[in-house]
Amino acid sequence: MADQANETVTYDDVFDRQGIDESGRSPEYFFFYTVTEADAPEQGPTQHAGETYAIPRSLGYEDWHDEDWQDFDGRYNIHENGSMISERAALDADVSVGSRTLIHSEAIIKTARLGRACIVGARTRLEKSSVYDHVIIGESGKIAETTIWQNVQIGAGAIVNEGSEIRSNVVIGNFVRLDGQNTIGAGSKIGTDAQVGKGADLEREVTLDERSSVGAYATVSKGSRVLTGAHVKERKLMMRTRTIVYPDTYKRARKSSSL
Secondary structure, eight states, X not given: OOOSOOOSSOHHHHOOOOSOOOTTTXXXXXXXXXXXXXXXXXXXXXXXXXXXXXXXXXXXXXXXXGGGGTTOOOOEEEOTTSOEEETTOEEOTTOEEOTTOEEOTTOEEESOEEOSSOEEOTTOEEESOEEOSSOXXXXXXXXXXXXXXXXXXXXXXXXXXXXXXXXXXXXXXTTOEEOSSOEEOTXXXXXXXXXXOTTOEEOTTOEEOTTOEEOTTOEEOTTOEEOTTOEEOTTOEEXXXXXXXXXXXXXXXXXXXXX
């Protein structure tokens, strides 16, 4: 096929966000090429001369022959606003995608708004949600009827149920579950395998360590931390600033806590 080293579109043309080392943000992750008049017949009816596509380098395109490209559907289409959407992703007509946003293979997005410079991981399902700028959602997650503010990172396999709001600069680890109607305050961090019960709220800058949990309709106040494996009971108020719940017991909690 024609010269594969076509560099008319570079990584920096598509993404200008710095400081995050994630698959899909690495300059080495994608190979970009523009279809020429000579290539178009070889590469099948879905490619057109003058269009630029991206191919994940992990697919080992260097070893492919012309016939390998005929039925290949693993490309990422590059849109006018610089967003890149896998041909294997499914977006309905009620989805808007901001500039420089990347949507990976087999993602399903329905009735949603995505801001600028976001990433949606492979096999993630996003429905009836608003996602602001600079949000990363890991693979195989499920998010429904949720508002996600800017600069949020959500790990792989996370589940965020209906009626939740995740405020700016929140980091949510892998396999976290929010049961719905949750508010996660700005700057909070939720560790791997943690769970937040229905209607429970975290105020600003709360830390939930891995495998910790917060019961339904409980509130964890600003600056508090729940240690690994600990549990905040349902409908309880965990008092503010540096209050710590220790694993497996409430007796060791600081006296300033109402638990």
